[in-house]
Amino acid sequence: MNTNSVPWKGINGGVSAPVGFYACGVKSGVKYKGKYDLAIILSEVRSHAAGVFTRNVVKAHPLLLTQKHIEDGQARAVIVNSGNANACMGERGDQDAWQMAETTSLELGIDPSDVLVASTGVIGQPMPMKKIVPGIKAAVAEVKSLQEQLSLDNCNCIQGSQAKIQAAHQAALAIMTTDTTVKEMALELKCAGGTVKLGVMAKGSGMIHPNMGTMLCFITTDAQVESSRLKELLQEATDESFNMVTVDGDTSTNDMVLMLANGLSGVRPEGEDWQRFSQMVKEACCAMARAIARDGEGASKFIEVRVSGAKDISAARTIARSVCSSSLVKAAMYGQDANWGRILAAAGYSGASFNPNQVDIFLNGLQVASQGQGVNFSEDEALVRLTDKDILVEIHLGDGEGEAKAWGCDLTHRYIDINADYRT
Amino acid sequence: MNTNSVPWKGINGGVSAPVGFYACGVKSGVKYKGKYDLAIILSEVRSHAAGVFTRNVVKAHPLLLTQKHIEDGQARAVIVNSGNANACMGERGDQDAWQMAETTSLELGIDPSDVLVASTGVIGQPMPMKKIVPGIKAAVAEVKSLQEQLSLDNCNCIQGSQAKIQAAHQAALAIMTTDTTVKEMALELKCAGGTVKLGVMAKGSGMIHPNMGTMLCFITTDAQVESSRLKELLQEATDESFNMVTVDGDTSTNDMVLMLANGLSGVRPEGEDWQRFSQMVKEACCAMARAIARDGEGASKFIEVRVSGAKDISAARTIARSVCSSSLVKAAMYGQDANWGRILAAAGYSGASFNPNQVDIFLNGLQVASQGQGVNFSEDEALVRLTDKDILVEIHLGDGEGEAKAWGCDLTHRYIDINADYRT
Numbered sequence: 001m002n003t004n005s006v007p008w009k010g011i012n013g014g015v016s017a018p019v020g021f022y023a024c025g026v027k028s029g030v031k032y033k034g035k036y037d038l039a040i041i042l043s044e045v046r047s048h049a050a051g052v053f054t055r056n057v058v059k060a061h062p063l064l065l066t067q068k069h070i071e072d073g074q075a076r077a078v079i080v081n082s083g084n085a086n087a088c089m090g091e092r093g094d095q096d097a098w099q100m101a102e103t104t105s106l107e108l109g110i111d112p113s114d115v116l117v118a119s120t121g122v123i124g125q126p127m128p129m130k131k132i133v134p135g136i137k138a139a140v141a142e143v144k145s146l147q148e149q150l151s152l153d154n155c156n157c158i159q160g161s162q163a164k165i166q167a168a169h170q171a172a173l174a175i176m177t178t179d180t181t182v183k184e185m186a187l188e189l190k191c192a193g194g195t196v197k198l199g200v201m202a203k204g205s206g207m208i209h210p211n212m213g214t215m216l217c218f219i220t221t222d223a224q225v226e227s228s229r230l231k232e233l234l235q236e237a238t239d240e241s242f243n244m245v246t247v248d249g250d251t252s253t254n255d256m257v258l259m260l261a262n263g264l265s266g267v268r269p270e271g272e273d274w275q276r277f278s279q280m281v282k283e284a285c286c287a288m289a290r291a292i293a294r295d296g297e298g299a300s301k302f303i304e305v306r307v308s309g310a311k312d313i314s315a316a317r318t319i320a321r322s323v324c325s326s327s328l329v330k331a332a333m334y335g336q337d338a339n340w341g342r343i344l345a346a347a348g349y350s351g352a353s354f355n356p357n358q359v360d361i362f363l364n365g366l367q368v369a370s371q372g373q374g375v376n377f378s379e380d381e382a383l384v385r386l387t388d389k390d391i392l393v394e395i396h397l398g399d400g401e402g403e404a405k406a407w408g409c410d411l412t413h414r415y416i417d418i419n420a421d422y423r424t
Numbered sequence: 425m426n427t428n429s430v431p432w433k434g435i436n437g438g439v440s441a442p443v444g445f446y447a448c449g450v451k452s453g454v455k456y457k458g459k460y461d462l463a464i465i466l467s468e469v470r471s472h473a474a475g476v477f478t479r480n481v482v483k484a485h486p487l488l489l490t491q492k493h494i495e496d497g498q499a500r501a502v503i504v505n506s507g508n509a510n511a512c513m514g515e516r517g518d519q520d521a522w523q524m525a526e527t528t529s530l531e532l533g534i535d536p537s538d539v540l541v542a543s544t545g546v547i548g549q550p551m552p553m554k555k556i557v558p559g560i561k562a563a564v565a566e567v568k569s570l571q572e573q574l575s576l577d578n579c580n581c582i583q584g585s586q587a588k589i590q591a592a593h594q595a596a597l598a599i600m601t602t603d604t605t606v607k608e609m610a611l612e613l614k615c616a617g618g619t620v621k622l623g624v625m626a627k628g629s630g631m632i633h634p635n636m637g638t639m640l641c642f643i644t645t646d647a648q649v650e651s652s653r654l655k656e657l658l659q660e661a662t663d664e665s666f667n668m669v670t671v672d673g674d675t676s677t678n679d680m681v682l683m684l685a686n687g688l689s690g691v692r693p694e695g696e697d698w699q700r701f702s703q704m705v706k707e708a709c710c711a712m713a714r715a716i717a718r719d720g721e722g723a724s725k726f727i728e729v730r731v732s733g734a735k736d737i738s739a740a741r742t743i744a745r746s747v748c749s750s751s752l753v754k755a756a757m758y759g760q761d762a763n764w765g766r767i768l769a770a771a772g773y774s775g776a777s778f779n780p781n782q783v784d785i786f787l788n789g790l791q792v793a794s795q796g797q798g799v800n801f802s803e804d805e806a807l808v809r810l811t812d813k814d815i816l817v818e819i820h821l822g823d824g825e826g827e828a829k830a831w832g833c834d835l836t837h838r839y840i841d842i843n844a845d846y847r848t
Binding site (some may be wrong): 022055056057058060085087088090093095108122123124125126141240253327334339340341342344345347349350353354356357369371372373374411412413415 | 768771772793835839
């Protein structure tokens with residue numbers, strides 16, 4: 001993100017950066033000994049809340065519960081574990097998800113329907129509730145103690161607190177599975193009535209695909225935004241960020257993006273402020289999406305596919321995702337092979353219509369195809385450019401104004417290593 | 425194929441097994457020195473002809489020409505090269521495809537519109553016509569000499585001829601690219617009026633996916649079948665065979681299945697004979713489809729996914745293909761990991777609707793999930809069963825009568841080796 005050209009700025013911290021939010025992570029023992037694996041996000045007050053969920057027919061138990069709890073557009077806490085997806089477990093799975101919400105609500109003294117639950121990890125294994133329940137209790141105790149130390153009365157102190165930032169960082173660590181990088185950020189935007197802040201943390205590495213791969217993202221803000229508007233914004237932001245990431249074409253049972261707006265900044269962004277706020281949310285989601293693609297399982301390269309000149313935005317997105325998902329394109333990028341024919345072929349089978357005789361293709365700025373045909377480029381020059389860790393595939397069509405970006409990574413030996421033996 | 429339970433039987437040979445068909449392969453030098461890379465199939469007389477073609481928006485030049493030439497439902501010869509796909513080459517590509525048809529027609533003394541052209545290999549490289557044209561001349565000379573040696577008058581001699589069988593085998597070799605096995609077979613069926621024969625050869629290993637991956641298949645028969653009926657049969661056979669194979673999710677620009685029926689057996693299968701004949705064609709296509717999946721690039725295991733109890737055949741096919749295409753399922757099979765959660769998740773994101781709480785899953789006969797949940801199976805037993813080279817994934821749904829089979833292979837380190845550096 002180029003902070004020079006945007007109205008917001010990056011600040012320290014993650015999901016607890018906005019006023020009145022707290023977060024922490026604990027080691028409950030579900031994942032591996034000594035790893036953070038259970039996170040909580042708490043708002044001082046009930047927040048407007050919105051969610052976007054997996055389109056997989058098979059939905060994990062916590063996801064189904066969260067869909068119910070978010071129906072009223074309100075929430076106060078999110079409880080998340082990694083290491084076990086709590087998916088495909090029948091009634092027991094529903095009970096375990098419920099117990100996670102109930103335990104959290106009892107410990108916090110709030111309504112269980114104000115608790116949202118998310119899980120990520122292996123499918124079809126019983127949730128080890130004997131570890132999870134004490135974990136939740138420890139997490140609530142920690143988040144409460146943070147809250148006590150840093151009361152709302154002392155706002156500047158809250159923002160400055162290293163302890164609060166550190167605790168949110170542990171929350172971001174606790175939601176990771178095969179992720180190799182922590183994904184969190186915080187931004188602030190000056191509006192007419194004052195400053196609003198945005199915090200975000202995400203996880204995702206394998207099982208990533210358009211329409212949400214196992215991918216969790218939690219967004220907090222202290223702006224005043226009612227839940228219907230929040231929902232609309234979150235869907236738009238998801239469509240142009242997380243739904244444009246693909247690592248391996250597999251869509252998980254557990255994906256969700258949740259956003260909580262507690263209004264504690266006292267600022268309601270309107271008019272141009274609303275436009276800027278929306279852009280900030282979208283940019284934060286795109287930054288997380290890129291971070292997920294960059295951390296793709298086994299990835300050695302980050303790939304951005306930019307499509308322009310498509311007949312509309314939907315065609316542009318379809319083509320960008322298709323190219324970014326192609327195993328052959330991904331393997332070619334791994335091999336630093338400027339095999340543009342595979343790129344054109346992947347665009348061609350995407351399902352979107354376009355004129356193949358008007359396609360120009362560039363790889364890291366080097367034109368490799370013009371008007372649907374190969375151009376005489378230097379293979380040596382191409383190899384040099386493809387040695388880069390970041391690959392930009394530009395596809396210019398001649399059909400209209402539709403533009404889109406998709407993000408992914410190359411397909412490597414390491415991907416096979418990771419996924420050939422995940423459970424054992 | 426269990427030959428005990430079917431009315432047809434396997435016979436020696438490939439596409440030249442039916443009466444009045446000849447085929448051979450030559451080494452034109454397009455692929456590698458000393459490799460067969462150019463094949464011709466010739467019928468003594470004009471044949472009824474039908475084709476099924478890639479649904480990729482980007483279509484190779486020979487494919488576009490063949491679509492034109494087959495419009496009248498008639499053809500006499502097929503000319504095929506491997507090593508160069510003649511795709512994405514603009515006007516020059518159209519001219520080169522036309523020159524292949526024209527050269528073949530001039531050498532054979534037939535109408536150019538009776539010549540069908542197919543190519544497979546790298547995309548976006550100019551077709552080396554200086555090698556192809558002499559190659560075509562050599563191929564026609566060889567096929568003519570075969571034809572002279574074995575005149576139609578002496579029918580028994582034709583069938584017995586080792587030279588004819590050997591030449592067809594060379595044709596099957598000539599259409600291979602990354603294939604590691606030759607794919608050809610011949611069958612015969614006794615009908616009321618006499619015996620009809622079927623010959624088939626196919627290629628395909630990488631870029632294989634539902635809706636036709638680079639996959640070529642040529643089917644010959646001496647049965648009397650008019651072209652409209654032939655077309656309908658070929659589409660049905662393709663839908664349940666080649667369109668159910670997936671290796672890597674990439675659909676090529678060059679795929680085609682062509683079928684020629686020259687009627688020289690004098691037998692027109694009707695009624696029950698037609699049913700049997702149709703079944704024989706479908707079984708031949710399925711056998712080729714399985715052979716392609718088994719020869720998937722880098723494959724160490726052959727995977728058959730059988731779906732039953734889907735709400736209809738379309739849902740069954742969608743689910744079977746989705747599971748068979750999942751990178752995570754494929755990597756798990758490579759790792760001999762009974763990760764049924766990935767199987768259920770892949771069914772779930774297929775786009776077909778089903779009740780996830782009524783799904784049973786079996787891996788090589790071992791039940792791993794029941795009613796959408798895991799069962800307590802022995803991991804040791806699962807490992808033993810998954811050590812097998814052939815993996816049968818059975819998915820029983822509780823929604824109806826829809827059934828389908830899809831074929832694929834595991835995702836291995838070797839796949840990456842092959843595809844990271846294909847062009848160079």
